Amino acid sequence: MDYEPQKLEARWRDRWAEAGRYEADPDGEAEPTFITVPYPYPSGGMHIGHCRTYTVPDVYARYRRLQGDEVLFPIAWHVTGTPIIGAVERLKKGEEDQLSVLRDTYNVPEDTLEDLETPMGFARYFIENHYKSGMKQLGLSIDWRREFTTNDDRYSKFITWQYETLKERGLLEKGLHPVKFCTDEENPVTTHDLLEGEEAEFQEYTLVKFEADIDGERGARSASDGSSGDEPRDVIAPMATLRPETVRGVTNAYAHPDGEYVRATVDDETWIVSSAAVEKLRLQEREIEIDEELTGADLIGETVTNPITGDEVVILPATFVDTDNATGVVMSVPAHSPDDYLALQEAKADDERMREYGIDPADVADIEPIPILDIEGYGDVPAKTAVEDAGIESSDDPDLEDVTADLYQAEFHQGIMHDDYGEFAGMTVENVREEFRAHYQDEGAFDEMYEFTEDVVCRCGGDVEVAKQDTWFLRYNDAEWKRKAHQVLDGIDTIPENTRDQYDHTIDWLNEWPCIRNYGLGTRLPWDEDFVIEPLSDSTIYMSYYTVAHRLDEIPPEDLDPDFFDALFYGEDAVDDPDERALELREEWNHWYPVDWRCSGNDLINNHLTFFQFHHGELFDESEWPQGITIMGMGLLEGEAMSSSKGHVVLPSKAIDEYGADTVRFFLLNSAEPWQDYDWRDDLVGSTRDQLERFWSRAQAVIDYDIEEMVEITLEAEGEETTDVAIDEDARPDLEHVDRWLLSKLQGTIREATEAMDGFETRTASQAIFYSFEEHLKWYRRRADLDREGAQWTLREVLRTRLRLLAPFVPFMANELHEELTGEPAEDADWPEPAPEFEDETVERRERLVESVTDDIHDIVDVTGTDPDTVRVYVAADWKRDVFETVRETGTDVGAVMGQVMEDPELREKGDAVNDLVQDLVELVRERDDDELAAMADVDEQAVYADAEAFLESEFDATVEVYDESDPDAVDPDGKADSAVPFRPAIHLE
């Protein structure tokens, strides 16, 4: 029978669907195992990069089923938030990129595009036509009865319960939060909505509130009312800085001479800021009203008072000031900022210009840098040193940016604050900046303002700014909650183990998390319908929802009030009048929970997977806390990241049509461990397909062996409750040494595969079962006479076992072949157990000797380029064997062994020969453990080589003679025999 995966896979899919094979219901007997994977987000189709995420848990699910567990593996669909809405909007606008993705990448038929113009229509299309069909094609053993979307009424009731509960427990808090805000659409926007600046980060500027006395009529002030400069300075010039601790080093300020500025009432104060800053401040929840338009020239030459030191400094003109960034007024710290240092030098050198703005050049000349911290290797005035060492003379120098970055870096980590910083003196910037800032913010000397690190532009073309918005936070910074999360983590198996640190770190690092958005699909915030709970926040405990999802469908959504879920999750005592239906469902929830394994992506460690731990810790009892998390690496396509927008993807349907689902699965599971990145390469997938096909045809040959009678015995034997035919000796023909060798290897393979599967090491497991074992078979086919009944029985037994081991990986092929072989699919059988009867270290040692003597002869043939007619093998003499025993007993100390050996007068006579031998044997013993040595000691070498004579003769097409080194009749023309060493016979070719 030829290997036709498409046909045979279709057959099995139908069988599984008809029988409802993977629908899991509690039956009370078997051990329940509950495996989940993040529900897919159908904002586009599924591609091959998604496939492994779902295949790995499927393999584990199938493995546990063979182990006798009852396994629940469900799936649902995450549609919360804006991505789907965004995709629909782009489609409706007819954006070319979006149309191309839909038409060309995901093959959406032209007449179907219309159905995609509503968010749920869009989601439904991809759910049905891509995810669901793809998952079924892949043969995922999902219980399809339990699917739902996060936009369903009943799911929303569940989320409502969750958030009501968290609010009652004080874990939600209202506050202000910076968001990206499109000034055209007057709406918050997500990263998906951006044209430019996707990388932009929020930057929190400190505003140092210098006091001034400025209005539009320069100099008019003193003329009009005759007052002097001693008037109370009631205008604030907020200087924006990222290094608030440098405030004591300010020598002057800068404004742009041609910039547009305003004097405005900000909250209750009067501020001088750039015109561009007005709208920004307004978005950041400031009450702001413009009193007067000014120009930079109005500011320049004025003095301002440092709120910390009380020093008066002058505002100088500088064209490098960006009025579009922050407040448009900056303070100058020439001792620590290379830019400021150079600007000051340039100002000093340009008397003409200073006079133009009414500044006395002598005042400028008097300005000297004021150092505020010490840093090793940078002298008294670090900026000066940095600039001079780099040979920079002008602020246009391209190296200036690097020099500045280096100095800032060094000062941040190593800069020690001067004594006049009082309580902050003597510490590094790194350790004082936050505290220093908070201190003066409390005192009212500092304020704050957000800016982006780069320009951000919305897809609509509008300018995006930072806005502060009312929001609700999840209080992940709550110490008690963090403690619980750590406890949850302590009980979790993390795969791979080295991710544990990352979770721990994330738990500590998480701060308040804004959990709502202004728009999007999903559940409305129960007490404020204007907001919707965002996707990472509505997906923290939904695994519990799976346990009852299909049964909730029978209950009207309006009955699913918080009391219902309290009764479901906390039991009948939790509410006054528990709903009977909830209590019934509670049994199933109790049956499946906790989640045994959550199989997720490494990119979710920082958020989802840690949220998952926080919420389980808070909402459920310790007995319901998750047991394990595995994370998965990314998929590459031909060495590059996949991208649906670039069309650089392979669709599962296409791959499956071309190679078959088993090949796709096997490649995904075998090319790397789940947590490692893998690379989908067409040529490698093709060769995987070839390997499976080869396996198939070899299996067919074994199935075709004419040993009918034995099969009957087998079945009969099973009828009599013999657990395994393999140990029913009456049912099997005589076995030779090589057969036992292969069977021993088989047991080792079972052990290795089982251990690997328990740790989700799909690569190690499938390598052992498939590729490594093929190597053994290769040797076996060389070594064994396959016409013997014993060999055929062995190959059958090997196939039967391997098919069961392979069933989780390539379920279609393995079930088909197993059924052909035994009459029942592999999935109806058990995961194999190693049979102690066939595990035999001595048998393996013996075979190892044959392999190494074969290799050695090959080596000699190759090196000499000869084609021997006669091969002579000399086994080491008994006395050498005695020395080996002595080494075993005495240990690997050469001196001690020699002492022992030399007591024997016969050996003493042999002199150097003994010495060399001891050296060799000490080495040999040192490299092996006791069991191995014991097995070696049991081997009768002479018999091993004599047994292998026929094999060696056919291998080398020569006569093979085996002698004992000490045999006086041994033929030894070149005197090779005495170089024999135990386990390393001497060889002579002729």
Next chain:
RNA sequence: GCGAGGGUAGCCAAGCCUGGAAACGGCGGCGGACUUAAGAUCCGCUCCCGUAGGGGUCCAGGGGUUCAAAUCCCCUCCCUCGCACCA
């Protein structure tokens, strides 16, 4: 910068936790068998030297521990990912 993970032969990649064989596999390459031929399949070889199973040099670079280091420790260089309100 902070946190995590890496650097192994032409390429991909195992081994590292638990030190002990020039280092599993695969791809590619070379040679051979089968075949009318191609493909598939099978068997060798694929760091350097070698007409006797040997020798030499190797696992980013440099030190160290050890009888013994790809593996343990220290330092340096390089790469990837995350650093949030985005699913």
